[in-house]
Structure formats: structure tokens, C-alpha cells
Amino acid sequence: MTRGEQPTAHHPAPDDALVADSRERAVRALLRRPQLKRLWSAQLVGGVGDTLALLVLVVLALQAAIAEGSFGGGYRGVAFAVATVFGVRILATLLFGAVLLGPLTSLTSHEGPLDRRWTMVGADGLRAAVLIVAPLWIDWMPDDALAMILVTAFVTGVAERFWTVCRESAAPALLPAPPPEGATVRPLPDHLDALRRLSLRTSFVAIPLAAAALVVASLVNNLLGAGIDWFAQHQAALASYVAAGLFAASLSVLTYLELPDTRTPRARSPLEGLRRPRTGAGVDKGRTGAIPLLVLACAAVAGSVAAAVAVFVLHAKDLGGGPVTYGLLVFALTGGVVVGIRTAPSVLPTLSRRRLLSLAIAFTGVALLAAGLVPDVTSVLLIVALAGAGAGVAANTGHTLLDQEAEEYRRPRTTEHLHAVVRVSVALGALLAPVVAAAVGPHRLESGKFVFAHGGAAFTLMLVGALLLPVAALVLAKIDDRSGVPLRHDLRDALLGGDDPVQEPTTAGFFIALEGGDGAGKSTQAEALAEWIRAKGHEVVVTREPGATPVGKRLRSILLDVSSAGLSHRAEALLYAADRAEHVDTVVRPALERGAVVVSDRYIDSSVAYQGAGRDLSPTEIARINRWATDGLVPHLTVLLDVSPEIARERFTEAPDRLESEPAEFHARVRSGFLTLAASDPGRYLVVDAGQEPEAVTTVVRHRLDQMLPLSEAEVKAQEEARKAAEEEARRKAEEEAARKAEEERLERERQEQLERLRAEEEERKRRELEEAQRREAERQAEEARVRAEEARRRADEERARLLAEEKARAEEEARRRAEEERRRKQAEEEARLRAEAEERRLEKQRKAEEALLRAEEARRLAEQATAAAKAGPRPPAAVPSDAATVPTPLVAPTNASGGPVDETAVLPPVRDEQADSPSSGTASGGASRVPDAEVTAELPQPPVAPGAADETAVLPPVPPRADDETAVLRPVKPGDADETAVLPPVPPGAADETAVLPPVRGDGPDDRVPPGFFRDETTGVRPDGTEGRTRELPQVDADGTPQRRARSDWAEETPLDDLPTLADELLGPREDDEDQGDQRGRGRGRGRGRRD
Known part of the structure; x- marks a missing residue:
């Protein structure tokens, strides 16, 4: 299979998640994710709004300080007010970005109480609200407007930290998932690194965009101020409202953002990595020991840009401008930095990168110095733009050189250290520059027609630019890789170089060039890589320069023979170019056209490094000749095996050839030449520390080739098999998962059915209980109703009976009363009658008694006579006939x-x-x-x-x-009966x-x-039936039949009439x-x- 039939790194398929051999494509590939692109859009809009808000607050603080006379008033007070705004913002970032980052991360983590999306929405809403109110503090609180503006700056800084922490913890969850086959064929791309670079670029690009928005908003505000006095008095009001609108736009984008609820890496502190990275031997200084100086150079450039931006508001005021001039100055400087970063690889490509870094720093310093000296606004803008471009070139070059100094696995730590130092430098520059401007203050010198009048901001710009010049000199002196070649020669060659053939790798096959000094181990790595690549299924062609062709072998014997020591430098360069031309035409291109992988021991870079950097020839000329000889063919990957000449010399096992016999200074220049070439095109170079063990070097190279090397037919089959296996495994897992889910669903369904049945039974039981309770309640209520009814009926009956009884009682009482009255009347009549009759009977009885007394007296008298006669002589009783009848006493019913x-x-x-x-x-x-x-x-x-x-x-x-x-x-x-009321029985009708x-x-x-x-005492007895009876005492009769007299009582007087x-x-x-x-x-x-x- 040819390379044209294979997906290559340069022609990726549309569905590739990330192209590992291109950092630019890696960043762009992330934006293909819809949710990640939405989050990036919110970050860009919010970042522009946040930067614009800071610029607006600086202008408002300047206006409030002038109105209040804060910090002693005058130029110094205004400068201190500006410094205070930046200080408050830095304080908020330091507190909530470093000191309180742990608690803040816990609050916004996956298990934290704060939702990330809504926290970002709330932060945007809060910033929009405070910026709407910010221009009004000058009207509402004229005496305390500056304090309220500082509070606003602090609140916006805190909200920005909350937003950033939530974004950094949520963005990794939106990264693309790894392919099904995983890392079976090639390692997975580093999505997190691409995400960090995307975030860094977005944050930096937001600064010039915010400055442009300030310019446009201020111009519109001036137009409104022509008709509305309030806008004329508040020149930054509309810009503040534009910033609030940007936050509202970010809020609207975040509202529709969908964040997965998964665990993600924690947010990073801005100061993380501030300590210098260390290795086993101590502090990591890089291959050539240039890391500390490169970090210092980058930090100095970043600090100078921040200091210039911090005093631009004062410088704009000194130049007679307002917010528009301030925005233009910031836009020119930061926009120039962006342009410089983007164009740095194409700026003087043939010039040594280390010398280019020194030139860029010096150029930036001179431009800033000129910007402070020139009083014209237009000239200042142009000079500031050039200063920004120079700072951008210096930043990109310094970052590239720093990557060359560190191994690939150490680069993240080194880059993190660089960013932390740069952030500290930016903070110090923004904070100290206004303070220096306040300390210097405005000065005016006059000498005839010559007038030198500048404010403290202009002097600060001059000071910052002047401080960059010694930094540039220090960099050139310490890390120059062409110390023996005059700088003007390299600069002239870089500026006056002719047209070169277009350099591009071939579209077929894959070309690998191994470069490095003698003794770096290129042949060993070529054999190891060839064996590894063949094992992957590729056709591998291992070649070398010079000597890969018959002509090349004869040229090699001439070039490396010690007897050819008198060969001129130009002839040497041309012989190498001739061998390379034959080599490319007869070996390299035919192999590449077949789709083979060509591994070449040395290529063009060896001629540029040895004959250009090592000899006294121009590297540009050497490069031009070799590009012409190869027709612009460049390798897909150039592996630079970097090793110090001392270590390389120790590895020589045979007699050194003509080049190996060169002194150490020559080999040092060659090494620097290689590093310079690698710095000019970092994407095509892989710099590996060749001082390690060969296996370790091979591992690093293989790791890079895994990302770039096209797939062989075997690898395609293996990838297909791996994909099928992954799909089969995924299908099996899906089936198992489906079966498990089906089983779980069945069990869940059964459980739900069981629960439903139990629920139904429970509901039925509850219903029965409820019905039973209702029935019992109904019965109880019915019973209570019945009882109440009975009670009511009883009470009614009782009441009715009582009423009837009372009525009856009243009737009976009335009847009784009437009867009693009638009885009493009749009784009275009867008593009267009886009294009358009794009176009559009494009289009659009295008469009869008198008659009886007379008869009794007569009888007594006769009795006495009879007694007397009896005493005189008893007479026989008169005979009573026996048949005389006894007259019974008739019983008369009483x-x-x-x-x-x-x-x-x-x-x-x-x-x-x-x-x-x-x-x-x-x-x-x-x-x-x-x-x-x-x-x-x-x-x-x-x-x-x-x-x-x-x-x-x-x-x-x-x-x-x-x-x-x-x-x-x-x-x-x-007794007592008269006091009681007798209840009489009912009277019948x-x-x-x-x-x-x-x-x-x-x-x-x-x-x-x-x-x-009156009666004699008698003993009473009780009959058996309970009634009392009296025993009648019969008169005692004597023998002669005469009743015996009862003895008289002692108290009775004995009279003759007692027996009567x-x-x-x-x-x-x-x-x-x-x-x-x-x-x-x-x-x-x-x-x-x-x-x-």
C-alpha cells in the first residue's frame, strides 16, 4: 500500500479527532466538538468583556481621581489611582486563584454544592450588573466614587476567577472520546495539552479585541455626547454597557451548554509551576543550560508589555487624548504582539533563533523608548505597534528555544514554569509602572525653541525600553550559538537571501532524517528504527549521506579521508550537495514514490550545520544550494540527536575521520547550528537527548513516529482487526450490558410487579381497613346518631313525659286541690252535720244517761233492798224452767x-x-x-x-x-309529711x-x-299474721253463777256507782x-x- 492510499497526518480524514503531528490542527480539531465550541465561544466573548471591563474601570478611576483629588491630587494622585485599580484586580486573582483555590475547587467540583454551568451564568450576570452601575457612581457618590469603582474591580476579579475555575474543570469533560481500538496501533493524542493551548490563545487574543471594542464604543459615545451632555461627561459609559452586553451574550451561550456530570481534573492555579523544574541531578537547566536565561528573557518582554499597557491611560491623557487614544494604544501594542507571535517562524528563517531572540528583545526596547520620546499620537501608535510585533517575535522565539532545551516529556513542566513566571512579571509590571510614573511625575525642559516636556508615563516607557536593552545583550552573550560569526553577516544574509525552491515533503511514503554531531548514535538509531518500522509492516529503506550511491561512495572517500585536509570549504560544501543530489534522485525519491519509509543518516541540515555553522560559510548560501540540489525535498520528520561534543568524542571506537578530527569548538558550533535549524521549524523537528541510553532514545523517537508515521497495510489490518475486536468486544459488552439490563429490567419489572402487587395488596388492605374503619365509623356515627336519637327521643319522651307528668301532676294537683277543696267542703259540711248530729246524740245520750242513772239509782236502791232482804233471810231462787230458751245475742255487723x-x-x-x-x-x-x-x-x-x-x-x-x-x-x-309533695297516681279519664x-x-x-x-292495762299480743289482737278477758263467774267483780285500781275511789x-x-x-x-x-x-x- 502506497502512502497515497493511506490517511496521512497532512491529509486527515474528516472524522479524525485530533491530528497529532500538527499542533495547529490539534487546536482546530477541538473546535469540531459542538459543546466545546460553545464553551470556547462563551470564553472568548466573556474574556473580551472582562478585559474591556478592566480598561473601562481604569478610565473611570482616572476620571473619579481627577474629580475627587484622590491620593493627594494632581498627576501623582491619578497615577496612584490607576495603580490601585490594577492592584485590586491582582489581589482578587491572587486570593481566589491561588490562596483560596482549594475551597473554590471543592465548591465547584463534581461533588460540590455549586453547579458549574449555573455558577458561570451567575458570574456573568453579576459582572453585567456591576458594570451597568459602574458609570453611575460618579453621579451618585461623587466623594466616594473611586472607592466604589475599586469595589467593582474586586467583584469582577472574583467573578472572573469563579468563571475560570468552573470552565477549567468542565472543559475536559467535553473532549472527544478515544477511538474504539484505543492505543492498539498508535498512542492516543494529548487532548488536554491542545485544550490548554486553546485556552491560552483565547485569553491573549481577547486583549486586543477588548481594546478595539473600547475604541469603537468610545467613538460612538462621543457621537452621543454631541447631543446628550451625560455621555459627554461620561466618556466610558457606553464602553461599560458594551462590556455588560458581552457578559450577557456569554450568559446566553452558557444557558444552552450541556456539561456532562463526570469527574474531571482540578483547575490549575495561575502560580502553579512557579518553582523551577528539577531533575535527578538538580535544577533542570536544559541541554545547553539556557533555560533560566530564556525564562528571564520571556518574562522581561511580557513585563514590559504589561507596564506599557498600565501607563497608556496616563500617556493618552498626556498626549491630549481620551478613551479612544487609550484604546488605540492598547490595541496597537497587544495586536502587534499577536501578529509577532504568528509571524515569528517566518521572520528571518535563516537567522539563528538565539540571535533572533536577542534582536527581537532589543528592537522592542528601542521601540518603547521611542514611544516615550515622541509626542505625536500617530507616530506613537506606529512605534507601539512595532514594539508589540517585536515583543511577539521574542515571545515565540523564546518559547521555541525553551522547548528545544527540554526533553519532550519534560516540556509540560518547563512550559508551566514559564507561564507562571510570565504571570508574575505581568502582575508586577502592571502594578509598578503606574507607581513609577507617579514617582517620576511630569517634567518640562526648555532651551530656546527646544522643548522637552513629558509626563511620568512617557518617562516610564523610556525606562522600560531602556531596561530591555541589557536583557537583549545578556541573551546574546550567554546563549549565542554563532559566537565566531559576526552578527551583521548573519543579519545581512537573512535579509538579502535569494529565492529558494518551495520546500515541501513528498505526498508519498515517509521520509525520516537523522541528524546530529559525530558520535550521536545516528547509525544505531537508524537500524533500530528500521527494524521497528519493518515490524509494523512498512517497506523500509535505510540510507546515508554521503555514500549511499556509487558516486556517493567515491565522494565519501574524498570528503572523510584525512588526506583531504586541504580541501576548501566551498568545495566541501559543493561535494556534499552533489552527493545529496545523486542520493535524492536515485534512492530517496524512488523509494518514497513506492510508498516506502526512508530512514536517512544525515540530510541537508548536516551541510548547513557543518559547512555553514562550523565553517566560515554562510548557512543561508549552504541551505540554498542544498535546497536546489534536492529540488526542495524536505523530510517529514527530522530527528536531531543532540549530544555534547565531549560525550560524543568518548563514543569513538575507530580512528576519527577528517570531520571527527576537528577541534571541540568546531563541533560546538555544529551543535548550535543544528539547534538553530530545529528552532526555525519546531513542528518538523524532534530534538532528543542522545546522551541517554540508545533504548531510551529509540523509545522517544518511536513515540513521535507513532503519532506521525502512516499506517502500513499490516497496521491497517491490525487496526481493522483491533477495531473489529473492539467493536466485537463493545458489541459483546453491549449484549452483556443489554442482557444485564434486560435481566435487571426483568428483575426490576418483577420487583415492580411485586411492589405493585404488594402495593395493591397494601392498598386493598388499606382500602379494607379504610372501609372497615369507615364502616365502624359509620356504625359508630350511626350508633352515636341512634344513641343521640334515642337520647333525644328519650329526652323528648322524658321531656314529653315530664311535661305530661307535670301536666298530669298539675292536673292531678289541680284535681287533688279541687278534690281536697271539695273534700274539705264536704268534710266541713259533714263535720258540721256530724257535729249537729253528735250534739243531738249527745243530748239524747245525756238524756238517756240521766234516765239510766235514774234507773241505775233505782236499781241500786232495789239492790240494796234486796241485799238487805237477803241478809234478813235468803230465799230460794226462783226455779227456772229447764226448757227455758236461751236467747242468743245477735251478731251485728259493725x-x-x-x-x-x-x-x-x-x-x-x-x-x-x-x-x-x-x-x-x-x-x-x-x-x-x-x-x-x-x-x-x-x-x-x-x-x-x-x-x-x-x-x-x-x-x-x-x-x-x-x-x-x-x-x-x-x-x-x-312529722314531715306536710312538707313533702305527694306524687299521686295517674287519674283515669x-x-x-x-x-x-x-x-x-x-x-x-x-x-x-x-x-x-281510762282502761285497765292489758298486754297486747301479735298474731301470726302480723296483726295485733287483744285477748278478751271474760268476767269471772262465781260458783253460784254470779260474775266476779274486777278489782278496782288503787287510784280509783270506791264509790257505790263504780259498777254502774x-x-x-x-x-x-x-x-x-x-x-x-x-x-x-x-x-x-x-x-x-x-x-x-
Whole structure:
């Protein structure tokens, strides 16, 4: 397979992520990523806005200092105000970029609390807000406007650090992913290095763009100021608003940015790498010990540019300009630097790079010195632009030489150290330059028509330019690689060189040239590389100069033979060119056209280094002759095996040839010539320290060739197989992942189903529980409702019953009251009637008693007569016929006073007996005693008995009981009964219209109805049925049948009338009959309805 059929580094495929053999293409390749390009666009717009904001704040601080007279006023106060703005901004960067970088990185990290994208959005929004307000502080707070502007500068600096830290930690996540085959065929490109270079270039390009924006905004502001006084008074207001708009634009871009949520490398401190890199032998000084001086030169150039930019605002004021002049000066200087960096490789390509560095530094110093001396604005702008171009060339050349001094694996540390030192130099230059301008102040010298009037800024520019001149001299003296050749000769040759053939590598095959001094190990590396390249499947052609062709062999014998020591330098150069022409035509080009890899031991650079730098010939002329001889063919890669002449001489194992026999100074010049050529085109050269072991050198070269060498057919197949294997592995992993995901999804689905089932069961259980709870709640509520209803019904019933009861009670009470009134009325009538009847009976009884007394007296008298006659002589009793009939005493049913049966209680009024009221009646004066009818013994009057009739049974006539003879005794009222309200039973309908006649209630004994001692003492007994009865005492009868008299009481007076019936006996009847009747009534009451309460 030919090279034309293979993808080469110079003709990459569109889908290549990164072209490793071209640093420019590596940077451009990153911008093919949409999200990374969006982030880069936000960085560019935000960087322009941030730089423009700093420039605007410097102008506003100048205006506020002039208005306030800050720091003592005058030129010195204004210069100090400008220095303070830069100092505040540097302080914010130092604090949040170095001192507090750890906490800030933790906050914005992958696991931090702050989201990177929204943090950047917030930083842009904050800066836009403070810049909108910044021009207004002069109007709002005239006395403290400078302080508020300084606060604004600090806030913008802090926001810029937050934004930068978030961007540096988020950008690596947007880099392209490695190819599927990985590093199987060739090593992976270094995306992070390309990303750092892209970020660095973007940050630097933003400065001239911001200066251009300041110029345009100030011009528009001046146009507006022609009609609006406010804009005329605030010349930087519109520029501040433009900066705010740029931040808003960056914010809008970031809003749609998608940042992967992955772990990324931490952000780097601006001062990281400030310490010089070290090796095992100590501090790394590079191959030729030029690293410290190269770093110093680059830092001096960067500091001079920063110092010039810092005092440009004062210099513009001294020149009679404003923000427009200030912007033009900054744009001219920084734009010139950008142009110088870009054009440095093409500036005097044949001139030694080390001498070019010295010339560029000196040119920059002279330009700055002239810029301070010239008072014309246009001339100053032109001179400043040239100074910027010279500074750019010096920066690019110094960086290139620094890369040559360090091995490839050490270059990142060396570059990091250079950037850290440059940042410190820029900060010191921006801070000290205004202070120096304030210290110098304006000066004016007049001598006739000659006037020398300059401000402190102009003197500062002169001082900065003058300080660069000794730095240029020091660089030329210390690191000059052509010390034996006058500088003017090299400069003349570089300036007057003729047209050369176009130099370009061939499009087919791959050409590798191994260069270096004698003893560097070129032949050893050529064999090792050829073997390694063949193993990769390439056709390899190993050749050398001179001697690769038959003509070349004869020329080699002439050139290297010690006997040819008298050969002139020009002849030597032409012989080498002749051999090279034959070599290219017969060996190199045919092999390259076949697609082979050509490894050549020496090429054009050897002639330029040996005959140009080593001899006294012009390297330019030598290079021109060899380019003509080879028709402009240059290698794709030139490997420079750099080694010191002393070490190379120790490696000689044979007798030295004519060139090896040259002195050490010659070989030192040759070494410097090689390094100069490598510095002129770093992209095509690989400088390797040949003082290492051969295997280590081969590894470095192989690493570079892995990035540049086209793929062989075997490698293409291997790559295809690796890709297929990777795809198969990826497919297998994808299948496994799909199977795993399917299994996980199945398990997840089952789990979800199980969870759903459990959830459904749980929901069903909860639903049942809820229904049960609702049912119980409903039942409880129903029960409560029922209870409440029952309670309400009960209360209603109770209330109704109470109302009915009250109504009934009221009705009954009314009926009772009426009945009571009726009863009382009837009782009163009945009592009146009874009293009348009782009075009549009393009178009748009194009459009868009197008659009975008379009869008794008559009977007594007759009895006494009979006694007297008996004493005189007893007579035989009259015979009583045996068949005489016994007259039984009829039983008369007792009736109460009202004529009813004794079962009914008749309540009768007590009847006062007139005789009982008398003292002879034996009762208390308080009234008559009430005696129950059953306990009153009615003693009938005895008829007169004839003498001798004692032995006969007298048949008495029956005495019918009369209700008139009974006195009804009312039931005594218990104490307290009168205070209680009796609840009467309900009265049936119609009962209220009837008058109930209640039977009289009698007491248990007649004690309350007779006077004390009226009856003889008797012992009462209790019947088995619980009723009390009295044992009737029968009269004792003598043997002759005469009843025996009862003994009288001791207290009774013995009178002849004691045995006669008393008035009570006449009125109430015999006592024995009353007791019998009382027992019957008591039993009748027990069997009757009972007593009513």
C-alpha cells in the first residue's frame, strides 16, 4: 500500500479527532466538538468583556481621581489611582486563584454544592450588573466614587476567577472520546495539552479585541455626547454597557451548554509551576543550560508589555487624548504582539533563533523608548505597534528555544514554569509602572525653541525600553550559538537571501532524517528504527549521506579521508550537495514514490550545520544550494540527536575521520547550528537527548513516529482487526450490558410487579381497613346518631313525659286541690252535720244517761233492798224452767259512721263529749281522746234484777250496733309529711269529676281517744299474721253463777256507782264489743284494698 492510499497526518480524514503531528490542527480539531465550541465561544466573548471591563474601570478611576483629588491630587494622585485599580484586580486573582483555590475547587467540583454551568451564568450576570452601575457612581457618590469603582474591580476579579475555575474543570469533560481500538496501533493524542493551548490563545487574543471594542464604543459615545451632555461627561459609559452586553451574550451561550456530570481534573492555579523544574541531578537547566536565561528573557518582554499597557491611560491623557487614544494604544501594542507571535517562524528563517531572540528583545526596547520620546499620537501608535510585533517575535522565539532545551516529556513542566513566571512579571509590571510614573511625575525642559516636556508615563516607557536593552545583550552573550560569526553577516544574509525552491515533503511514503554531531548514535538509531518500522509492516529503506550511491561512495572517500585536509570549504560544501543530489534522485525519491519509509543518516541540515555553522560559510548560501540540489525535498520528520561534543568524542571506537578530527569548538558550533535549524521549524523537528541510553532514545523517537508515521497495510489490518475486536468486544459488552439490563429490567419489572402487587395488596388492605374503619365509623356515627336519637327521643319522651307528668301532676294537683277543696267542703259540711248530729246524740245520750242513772239509782236502791232482804233471810231462787230458751245475742255487723262496712276507712271528725270536758270525766282539758271503734267496749245498762234472780240466766235484748255511737278518729299525720309533695297516681279519664270518699283511718290503739287510765292495762299480743289482737278477758263467774267483780285500781275511789255503766259506756258501747269489732275491721282492712297514702 502506497502512502497515497493511506490517511496521512497532512491529509486527515474528516472524522479524525485530533491530528497529532500538527499542533495547529490539534487546536482546530477541538473546535469540531459542538459543546466545546460553545464553551470556547462563551470564553472568548466573556474574556473580551472582562478585559474591556478592566480598561473601562481604569478610565473611570482616572476620571473619579481627577474629580475627587484622590491620593493627594494632581498627576501623582491619578497615577496612584490607576495603580490601585490594577492592584485590586491582582489581589482578587491572587486570593481566589491561588490562596483560596482549594475551597473554590471543592465548591465547584463534581461533588460540590455549586453547579458549574449555573455558577458561570451567575458570574456573568453579576459582572453585567456591576458594570451597568459602574458609570453611575460618579453621579451618585461623587466623594466616594473611586472607592466604589475599586469595589467593582474586586467583584469582577472574583467573578472572573469563579468563571475560570468552573470552565477549567468542565472543559475536559467535553473532549472527544478515544477511538474504539484505543492505543492498539498508535498512542492516543494529548487532548488536554491542545485544550490548554486553546485556552491560552483565547485569553491573549481577547486583549486586543477588548481594546478595539473600547475604541469603537468610545467613538460612538462621543457621537452621543454631541447631543446628550451625560455621555459627554461620561466618556466610558457606553464602553461599560458594551462590556455588560458581552457578559450577557456569554450568559446566553452558557444557558444552552450541556456539561456532562463526570469527574474531571482540578483547575490549575495561575502560580502553579512557579518553582523551577528539577531533575535527578538538580535544577533542570536544559541541554545547553539556557533555560533560566530564556525564562528571564520571556518574562522581561511580557513585563514590559504589561507596564506599557498600565501607563497608556496616563500617556493618552498626556498626549491630549481620551478613551479612544487609550484604546488605540492598547490595541496597537497587544495586536502587534499577536501578529509577532504568528509571524515569528517566518521572520528571518535563516537567522539563528538565539540571535533572533536577542534582536527581537532589543528592537522592542528601542521601540518603547521611542514611544516615550515622541509626542505625536500617530507616530506613537506606529512605534507601539512595532514594539508589540517585536515583543511577539521574542515571545515565540523564546518559547521555541525553551522547548528545544527540554526533553519532550519534560516540556509540560518547563512550559508551566514559564507561564507562571510570565504571570508574575505581568502582575508586577502592571502594578509598578503606574507607581513609577507617579514617582517620576511630569517634567518640562526648555532651551530656546527646544522643548522637552513629558509626563511620568512617557518617562516610564523610556525606562522600560531602556531596561530591555541589557536583557537583549545578556541573551546574546550567554546563549549565542554563532559566537565566531559576526552578527551583521548573519543579519545581512537573512535579509538579502535569494529565492529558494518551495520546500515541501513528498505526498508519498515517509521520509525520516537523522541528524546530529559525530558520535550521536545516528547509525544505531537508524537500524533500530528500521527494524521497528519493518515490524509494523512498512517497506523500509535505510540510507546515508554521503555514500549511499556509487558516486556517493567515491565522494565519501574524498570528503572523510584525512588526506583531504586541504580541501576548501566551498568545495566541501559543493561535494556534499552533489552527493545529496545523486542520493535524492536515485534512492530517496524512488523509494518514497513506492510508498516506502526512508530512514536517512544525515540530510541537508548536516551541510548547513557543518559547512555553514562550523565553517566560515554562510548557512543561508549552504541551505540554498542544498535546497536546489534536492529540488526542495524536505523530510517529514527530522530527528536531531543532540549530544555534547565531549560525550560524543568518548563514543569513538575507530580512528576519527577528517570531520571527527576537528577541534571541540568546531563541533560546538555544529551543535548550535543544528539547534538553530530545529528552532526555525519546531513542528518538523524532534530534538532528543542522545546522551541517554540508545533504548531510551529509540523509545522517544518511536513515540513521535507513532503519532506521525502512516499506517502500513499490516497496521491497517491490525487496526481493522483491533477495531473489529473492539467493536466485537463493545458489541459483546453491549449484549452483556443489554442482557444485564434486560435481566435487571426483568428483575426490576418483577420487583415492580411485586411492589405493585404488594402495593395493591397494601392498598386493598388499606382500602379494607379504610372501609372497615369507615364502616365502624359509620356504625359508630350511626350508633352515636341512634344513641343521640334515642337520647333525644328519650329526652323528648322524658321531656314529653315530664311535661305530661307535670301536666298530669298539675292536673292531678289541680284535681287533688279541687278534690281536697271539695273534700274539705264536704268534710266541713259533714263535720258540721256530724257535729249537729253528735250534739243531738249527745243530748239524747245525756238524756238517756240521766234516765239510766235514774234507773241505775233505782236499781241500786232495789239492790240494796234486796241485799238487805237477803241478809234478813235468803230465799230460794226462783226455779227456772229447764226448757227455758236461751236467747242468743245477735251478731251485728259493725258499720262505720258513714253507714258503710268497716273495710272502708271513714274519716270522721272527732266528737267532743261534753262530759269528757268536765273534770269528772278523767280526760285532759285539751279535748276528747280518740278511741278506735274496735277498742271501745259498749257496756249496756243492766236492768234491775229481782232478788233471787242471780241463779237465772238473764236474757238480754239484743242491742243493734249503731253508727251513731262510734266516733271516727282521723289518722295522725307523721312529722314531715306536710312538707313533702305527694306524687299521686295517674287519674283515669273522668275520675276527676268524681269525689272519692276515703274510709277513715284509725290508729292501732285507742290511747289517743281515751284519757289516760281510762282502761285497765292489758298486754297486747301479735298474731301470726302480723296483726295485733287483744285477748278478751271474760268476767269471772262465781260458783253460784254470779260474775266476779274486777278489782278496782288503787287510784280509783270506791264509790257505790263504780259498777254502774259510765257515760262512755252509754255513748260508745261496751268495751268488749268494740274490741271484737275492731279485730274484725282490722282483718277486713288487711284483706281489703289497703290503706291509701
